[in-house]
Amino acid sequence: MTDRTREDTTRRLERAMGALGTAAMARMDEQLPWFRALSAEDRSWVGLVAQAGIAAFVEWFQHASKDRPTPSIEFFGTAPRELKRSISLQQTVDIVRVVVEVVEAQSHELASPGGEDQLQQAMLHYTRDVAFAAAHVYAREAEARGSWDARLEALIVDALVRGEVDDGLHSWAAALGWTSSPVVVIAGHAPDDDPRAVIDSLREKGRRIGMDLLAGVQADRLIVIVGGAGNADEAARQVVARFGVGPIVIGPEVPDLHAAARSAGAALAGLKAACGWPDAPRPVHAEDLLAERALDGDADARGQLIENVYLPLAGTPLLDTLATYLEQGTSLEATARLLFVHPNTVRYRLKKITELTGYQPTEGRSAFTLQVGLILGRLSENAVAWGP
CATH class of the missing domain: 3.30.70.2730 (Alpha-Beta Plaits)
Incomplete structure (x- = not known):
């Protein structure tokens, strides 16, 4: 392509830029369902990006003979960050494809006589670089988003660990x-x-x-x-x-x-x-x-054991029955003798203790937890009796 042919094609492209942008928007509205679903503001931004891409191509085409690099990254800066989050990389590729189709469909009218093939080759070269630029932009955004998400995640975990919830x-x-x-x-x-x-x-x-x-x-x-x-x-x-x-x-x-x-x-x-x-x-x-948490000083565990073990039994024969049963090494007969009751009465009371507390006195781990709960309950009552 001679310099004169290139200059003539460039002038034709410059005159057609507005029409190309309008045609690209119309085709996107016709072919891309996701584009029709965008808000009016986002559709407007997409139009500006498409128009910027066409203008950048015209400017690059004019100086392509001087080995000027493709200005394919800069026009993505036209869009706000929010748009890049609303539109995926695949949808960006759809936009580029539509713009290429619009220009190719009018290449015979846009190119100077004899320059049609050269214009199409230039478009292929340019759009290839645009595709790489889009991938670069989205990768950079994803990296920034990932870093920001990691910071938010760390803040949430730290807030929950500290108990500072707002x-x-x-x-x-x-x-x-x-x-x-x-x-x-x-x-x-x-x-x-x-x-x-x-x-x-x-x-x-x-x-x-x-x-x-x-x-x-x-x-x-x-x-x-x-x-x-x-x-x-x-x-x-x-x-x-x-x-x-x-x-x-x-x-x-x-x-x-x-x-x-x-x-x-x-x-x-x-x-x-x-x-x-x-x-x-x-x-x-x-x-x-x-039990282990309470012994280690966990106030919540202590309160929970007092509430679940001691308070349901306090003021009833069940509390003495449990204390005696545990002190006698979980011996049913020894407990009955000390309390002057029949062993079946002890069995009945142990069953009621299980129903009220959720812990079974005849099972080793449960018996240990009940013992700790009893001790904590007695200590809390003693603390109340002594006062602050």
Whole structure:
């Protein structure tokens, strides 16, 4: 193509830029259902991007003989960041394809006589670079988004661990697409792998199983927040393989993320106290570690044991029966003799204790928990009697 032919084609392209932009918008509206579904503002931005792409091509075409690089990245800056989040990379490729089709359809009118093939070759060259530029832009946006998401995730986990829950927590979670309930927090030791790789693998696992999942590594602890699981055991089963060696503790199920600080507190307290029960299952529920947590100084566990064990029995013969039964090494006959009752009466009372507390005095772990609950209840009553 001679310089005169190129100049003539360039002038034709410059005169047709507005019409090309309008034709591209019309074709997008006709061929792309997702484009029709966009808001008026986003459609307007897409039009500006398409117009900028056409103008950039004309400017590049005019100086192509001087080996000028393709200005295919700059015109993506026309669009605001929000548009890049509304439109996928595949949809961007659709836009480029439509613009190419519009220009190709009018290449005979746009090109100077004898320059049709050269114009089409230039369009292929240019759009190839635009496709690479689009991939570059979306990769850069994804990287920035990933870094921002990682910071939000770390903030959410840290807030729940600290128990500092406010309205900002839900805003952060909403930005990450969190919508699930109920919620359960699982705590254990982190593996030796890179923390970022561990969290990425957990997030990918959550996507595969259809559950919301947030995770954080703090020192040697791995904390996982799971939303939308059928139950706490199911949630733990899905993520247990991602933890390092040592105990894994499942916090209580709570209705939503706002209440997850309670689940996190119980799970972390259980993790700290789990060494007191070396034979605990893996994973183990924080509720099953109430006695160890209470002995380790967990005020919530102490209050829960007093409420669940001591208070339902206080002021009734059941309390003396339980205390005597435990002090006598869970001997039914010895308890009956000391209380001057028939052994069947003791059996009946032990059954009532199980119904009221949920713990079975004849079972080893339950008996231990009941014993701790009794002691804590007596201490709390003594503290009230002595006053502050």
